[in-house]
Amino acid sequence: MTSPHAMPVHRPTAVITAHGQPSDPAPQERALAELADAVASLLPDWDIRSTTLATSDRLEQVTPQGALVYPFFMANGWFTSSVLPRRLQGHDVHHLPPFGLDPNLPGLACDALALACAARGWSLSQTRILLAAHGSARGPKAAEAAEAFATAMRDRLPGTTLATGYVEEDPRIATTARVFEDTAPARPSLCLPFFAQAGEHVRDDIPDALADAGFGGDTLPVLGALPQVPQLIANALNKALSGPGVTSA
The missing domain is CATH 3.40.50.1400 (Rossmann fold)
Structure with missing residues (x-):
């Protein structure tokens, strides 16, 4: 029986974000959500969210304090090094290396x-x-x-x-x-x-x-x-969570 004074268990939260298509955000927003669902099926104890930068203000809305932010980008360029940190200014989050730099x-x-x-x-x-x-x-x-x-x-x-x-x-x-x-x-x-x-x-x-x-x-x-990408992302999230200075959201 659970004690009424037990502390709530917080699930680790990750936000998968991509550039998206500003001229037509919906299709890539849906595609990214499908990817997030696939990652979530591999990490049942996590809260896996997604958003593209093309959907106005959604990144700020879905990213809680303490979240891991996974950039579904190919390089650590302007969007990952400048745009993401600026939009999440004031959020206590942990930024992971972008997808394209995964050594696997x-x-x-x-x-x-x-x-x-x-x-x-x-x-x-x-x-x-x-x-x-x-x-x-x-x-x-x-x-x-x-x-x-x-x-x-x-x-x-x-x-x-x-x-x-x-x-x-x-x-x-x-x-x-x-x-x-x-x-x-x-x-x-x-x-x-x-x-x-x-x-x-x-x-x-x-x-x-x-x-x-x-x-x-x-x-x-x-x-x-690639069909192995959800597992690749799940592995990166697990590795990041077990690293120094990262806590559950």
Whole structure:
């Protein structure tokens, strides 16, 4: 029998946040909520919440004191280092490293490439990989994260050609894709979007750039859609909770 004087048990709370799509917030808000539900199913003792930055004031409303904030972003760039802290100013929260910097993600990406090649009857070592990333005119962090990710993948895929291309900086996606087509058009190619969510860049900019270059390969889903991502996030949250200075909300 529970004592009437027992202290209430507080569940750890995590808020998964992403950039979202300011021009049409609802679809990515729903997608992020589905991801949060998947993470919650792996962490039944947690309170898992979600919001995109595109939905006005929602981040501040759903983030309680003591929460862990998980940035579903690919780099520790302007949004994660400046926008998130500014919007949560006055909130006593613990910010985790962004999704794209998780050291286990390159291995999952390589596994996904291996499965994609096997499904097509291709040799992975003979397949060229175009890592299509956002880049940024605001600073170097976005490209640095993509290049570090590409290096980690190359270490796991010896002999495989893997090159980066960017939406917002050089080398542009079309430039890298055109090099692929000009040097060895007969070799198979895959484009892997280095993105957490499938917004306008993934739906429009990347296909347009690839079409402009005459890219003959296939484009895979974004990294944030990998089936292992909910477990990846759950592991990161558990690790953060057990770390120094983090308490339940």
